[in-house]
Amino acid sequence: MIDCAKARELSGSYIDGELNEAACLSYEEHISCCESCHEEYDMLKKVSVDLSAIATPLPEGFARRMHTALVNEQFKMQKEKEKKSKGFVFPLYRVGSLVAAALVITVIGKYGVYDTYKKVMEDASHMTTMLHEKETPKPADTPAAEEPAPPQEEINYNVTVDNSGEITPSYENTTDNMEEVIPEEPIAPVNDTVEEFPVEATADVPETEESAPAAEDTAAMFSLEKADDTAKFDTGESSGGDHTQSAPSVARAMMPDAAEAVQEEEGITNDTDIAEAAGYTTADTPAASGGGSSSAAATELIPAVVTIHNSGDGSMIMFKKFLLTFLDSSEISENNGEITVTVTDDEYDSVIQRLRSNEYVKSVTEGTPSGGKAVITIR
Amino acid sequence: MTEEVIKELVVKAQKGDLPAFEQLVEQHYTKIYNIALGIMGNPHDAEDAAQNVLIKIYRAVGDFKFQSKFSTWIYRITANVCTDELRKRKRQRAISTDELTEDVLGADLATPEAHALSREAVSDLRCAINSLKDEHKKVIVLRDINGFSYEEIAGITNCSVGTVKSRISRARSALKDTLTTSGYFNR
Numbered sequence: 001m002i003d004c005a006k007a008r009e010l011s012g013s014y015i016d017g018e019l020n021e022a023a024c025l026s027y028e029e030h031i032s033c034c035e036s037c038h039e040e041y042d043m044l045k046k047v048s049v050d051l052s053a054i055a056t057p058l059p060e061g062f063a064r065r066m067h068t069a070l071v072n073e074q075f076k077m078q079k080e081k082e083k084k085s086k087g088f089v090f091p092l093y094r095v096g097s098l099v100a101a102a103l104v105i106t107v108i109g110k111y112g113v114y115d116t117y118k119k120v121m122e123d124a125s126h127m128t129t130m131l132h133e134k135e136t137p138k139p140a141d142t143p144a145a146e147e148p149a150p151p152q153e154e155i156n157y158n159v160t161v162d163n164s165g166e167i168t169p170s171y172e173n174t175t176d177n178m179e180e181v182i183p184e185e186p187i188a189p190v191n192d193t194v195e196e197f198p199v200e201a202t203a204d205v206p207e208t209e210e211s212a213p214a215a216e217d218t219a220a221m222f223s224l225e226k227a228d229d230t231a232k233f234d235t236g237e238s239s240g241g242d243h244t245q246s247a248p249s250v251a252r253a254m255m256p257d258a259a260e261a262v263q264e265e266e267g268i269t270n271d272t273d274i275a276e277a278a279g280y281t282t283a284d285t286p287a288a289s290g291g292g293s294s295s296a297a298a299t300e301l302i303p304a305v306v307t308i309h310n311s312g313d314g315s316m317i318m319f320k321k322f323l324l325t326f327l328d329s330s331e332i333s334e335n336n337g338e339i340t341v342t343v344t345d346d347e348y349d350s351v352i353q354r355l356r357s358n359e360y361v362k363s364v365t366e367g368t369p370s371g372g373k374a375v376i377t378i379r
Numbered sequence: 380m381t382e383e384v385i386k387e388l389v390v391k392a393q394k395g396d397l398p399a400f401e402q403l404v405e406q407h408y409t410k411i412y413n414i415a416l417g418i419m420g421n422p423h424d425a426e427d428a429a430q431n432v433l434i435k436i437y438r439a440v441g442d443f444k445f446q447s448k449f450s451t452w453i454y455r456i457t458a459n460v461c462t463d464e465l466r467k468r469k470r471q472r473a474i475s476t477d478e479l480t481e482d483v484l485g486a487d488l489a490t491p492e493a494h495a496l497s498r499e500a501v502s503d504l505r506c507a508i509n510s511l512k513d514e515h516k517k518v519i520v521l522r523d524i525n526g527f528s529y530e531e532i533a534g535i536t537n538c539s540v541g542t543v544k545s546r547i548s549r550a551r552s553a554l555k556d557t558l559t560t561s562g563y564f565n566r
Contacts, residue, residue, distance in 0.1 A: 008548070008552070009545075009548060011548060011551075012544060012547045012548035012551055013544055013548075015551075016522070016529070016547070018529055018544065040555070043555045043558075043559070043564055044551050044552070044555055046564070047504075047523075047551055047554050047555060047558065048523050048551065050496060050500065050504060051504060051508075051519065051523035051524050052523055052524065052526065053496055054496070054501055054504060054505075054524060055409075055413050055524050055525065055526075056412070056413055056416055056422075057409065058408055058409055058412055059412075059422060059426065062408065062412065062426065062429075063405065063408060065426070065430070066408070066429070066430060066433050067401065069430045069433065069434060070397060070400070070401065070433060070434070070437055071397065073434050073437055073438070074395070074397050074437075077395075077438070
């Protein structure tokens with residue numbers, strides 16, 4: 001017969017049914033004779049059984065909260081991936097430290113390394129020159145005016161800008177490289193809401209001409225007017241073709257200084273050509289057009305407010321992404337978990353229709369277009 | 380869910396398919412939460428820990444090489460993340476009954492089996508678990524609260540079945556001593 005020490009060793013496995021037949025018999029034989037081991041077995045068994053009873057069901061809303069956390073994590077990972085995919089760009093300010101390092105090396109090993117130092121300085125100077133050239137688009141490098149304008153439906157109205165505020169030369173888009181470009185700094189008139197839409201509004205600007213902005217299907221774009229004006233965008237399909245407004249005007253609305261650069265670089269001065277190239281009209285009539293019969297002077301626009309709130313299970317983050325596919329970030333604001341979209345009276349109907357057809361939208365309660373409110377509930 | 384289906388979903392999840400990932404892990408939410416609750420000791424920390432677990436699993440799913448069962452892998456991450464979280468929060472002390480909130484006891488008493496236990500009994504059990512060493516706590520939470528087999532526990536804790544057996548025995552013995560002191564067996 002086994003002793004008490006051995007019995008204590010086997011007690012756990014016996015309770016869990018993990019002992020073979022022989023060991024079971026030995027253990028049972030011992031506890032039938034040993035009162036203290038039998039008492040210990042009873043207590044251990046009770047603990048094990050009682051512990052199995054305190055397994056807890058999931059708290060209410062647990063799955064939904066985990067889903068939200070995972071969606072947020074997915075966005076974070078996407079942003080990290082986008083940053084990594086840009087690759088390493090040697091920043092200009094590093095040239096200084098490179099030069100300093102070269103100087104130190106030269107001082108320490110001055111004899112016999114003069115040539116090395118000289119080479120490093122030349123290289124640093126060359127690199128500085130290269131970086132300056134890269135950041136400052138030269139008119140000579142831009143496509144000539146006679147180059148064919150890109151097809152209307154290929155242009156993204158989010159014109160790419162670099163950090164200096166000038167538009168990169170590749171206004172001409174190709175279909176070969178349609179990687180979506182999202183400017184790091186908001187190119188529309190800035191408001192705080194831009195920060196709330198990190199996926200769309202804060203990705204980095206492309207460094208090279210090759211990473212042209214992705215084409216947006218202009219048929220899918222809404223005509224919008226900003227309540228605080230500056231520009232009105234209209235797809236070719238929605239007007240009779242009286243395109244008198246310019247891509248530069250569009251760019252001007254988004255980034256005034258860049259607009260002139262675009263006009264210069266592209267060599268496009270004729271408004272019709274510009275509009276055709278850009279695929280939209282704007283409310284501003286450029287001085288060059290001289291004929292702005294199409295668009296009246298900008299009048300005071302009455303905003304129609306559309307409020308979007310979450311019925312509890314929906315993802316506001318996903319819905320914001322959807323909104324940014326056809327609205328400017330300056331037209332979207334968020335407060336206390338509700339999204340507010342501000343559009344003009346003219347565009348109210350098309351925006352509502354767009355929202356109705358979206359799978360996220362659970363219900364639409366319309367207000368009056370003129371300054372009224374519609375309430376959208378998302379799933 | 381068959382192993383084939385799991386494998387397909389894992390491959391999709393590794394490519395960033397979030398719905399596929401959620402389909403994989405949703406069936407394990409209850410166990411993940413209960414492991415977290417057993418180790419962390421209260422529902423608030425348990426949910427935080429569970430969220431961290433899921434995020435960690437989501438980020439690491441690309442590294443899963445099908446060398447073990449997917450469930451074993453995620454429970455291993457669960458146990459490790461929760462243990463690390465607990466250490467960070469420095470809750471290596473016994474929690475008195477007064478500190479257990481209504482939420483903890485309410486949640487514990489939610490199951491029909493738990494209704495047979497008194498409030499005091501449940502709080503004694505939670506306190507006793509919290510007083511265990513990390514390794515003992517882990518095996519007791521996996522075995523007695525979540526019902527994993529010895530082999531599964533060995534896979535999750537990355538040790539042998541023999542080690543699991545001896546840890547469980549020692550853990551139960553330690554629990555028994557703590558509960559004896561609290562008068563648990565006299566109720």
